[in-house]
Amino acid sequence: MLDLAFIRENADRVREALAKRKSDAPIDTILQLDADRRAALVEVEGLKKERNEKSKTIGQLIQSGGDVQARKDEVKRIGARISEIEEKLESIESKLQDAMFEVPNLSHESVPVGDTEEANVEIATWGDKPEFDFEPLAHWDLGTNLGILDFERAAKIAGARFALYFGDGARLERALIQFMLDLHTGEHGYTETLPPFLVNRDALIGTGQLPKFEEDLFKTDGHDLFLIPTAEVPVTNIHADEILDAEQLPLAYCAYTPCFRSEAGSYGKDVRGLIRQHQFNKVELVRFAHPDHSYDELETLTRHAETVLERLELPYRRVVLCTGDTSFTSAKTYDLEVWLPAQRLYREISSCSNFEAFQARRAKIRYREAKGEKPRPLHTLNGSGLAVGRTLVAILENYQQADGSVVIPEVLRHYMGGRERITAQST
């Protein structure tokens, strides 16, 4: 959510910035509602002041034995008028809030302007794409041949867009989770957290998934709880409704969680393999930063995610998303894309964003610069470090051998019982 006072004072700048993001958010409506709201507030607060004063005199009159009926009737009329205006005020505020929830974040000035992903800009590439003297297989064939992935049985159990891992596949997924957590906690200074996988409505409003994107979520029946689409939701909300000291910043948390997404509207897209699942594992990085340093923090966080790819020796590139492709809540996003040789393309494996104060304002995550100063919203950031299923895909495809086996990246062997290679197993 943007700062309403900022919109009021910079309406033209906001309109211009929203145009770059292809947003038709109702700024004029917001300005009108805001003016109406303040006018109604002044009126109702004046009346309340009058009521408070006159009510007090009734108490005094009763003590001294005077007749209070006329005065009571008068205050009752004021009360009725107050209710009337408050009703109006409530309606204005609810409309204003709805309109404010329609407004996306504004892009940072360094973000390239563009409408679609075509306008995203490659910042850097890393690593050498592997050369094969055979036709590399897609991971769904590799995994099925090795007996470590089973999509048919997963469909029997749960349906489309679910996977069943066996043996070394399951272990490799677990090894990746553990490797990533060990790296981020041991070398990058993150505090590991294991949050709830179900969250309430307030948490999702806080990070911006609600009210606009409810159809992307899995909701439980009979409880107002949702399966998390990303650990960003529970972890960012750790400090909701809190006021932190400036010296505490930055705070850095990492969390492994499964993620659940309905993938509504992606029918026919990535129907094969592990790329787009209703349930997938992710290690998430979340940082709470001082506003003056949040863009340095974004570079730091992105480097932490890139380090995972580099340790695994997976070729990737970093892309900065253009204004039109940046997600609703983000001010600036880097995508990390890993090379998938079977498809001969780079595929998103991490998304690292600075939300500035957008989430902090919604979730009321604030900090105090110094004692006695007013609390201000801080800046939140997060990034995948990394999407685990897609990392497993990248390993299978990049490390595959002519005989159908897969070499285990060196940093993972220690987690795989010291073995160097995954070979076919029976299931």
Next chain:
RNA sequence: GGAGAGGUGGCCGAGUGGCUUAAGGCACAGGUUUGCUAAACCUGCGUAGGGUCACACCUACCGAGGGUUCGAAUCCCUCCCUCUCCGCCA
């Protein structure tokens, strides 16, 4: 699932209809006193919105939402959460 207790400011805690603009204490900040430290004393110390050039000032907030009343932290209703015990359970 059953029974009970409870939710008041950073913390403790008083408060069953108007003298509460939420007592008092702790913690914190500034000051006075003091050989130093400590203590004592004085002052300040919540959040949000409105308002102002800036102050002043105003309004709201005692878990949330309704209701009764001239007036609600206080009375009534609904809901949420926490704790204890029992049952069930990994």
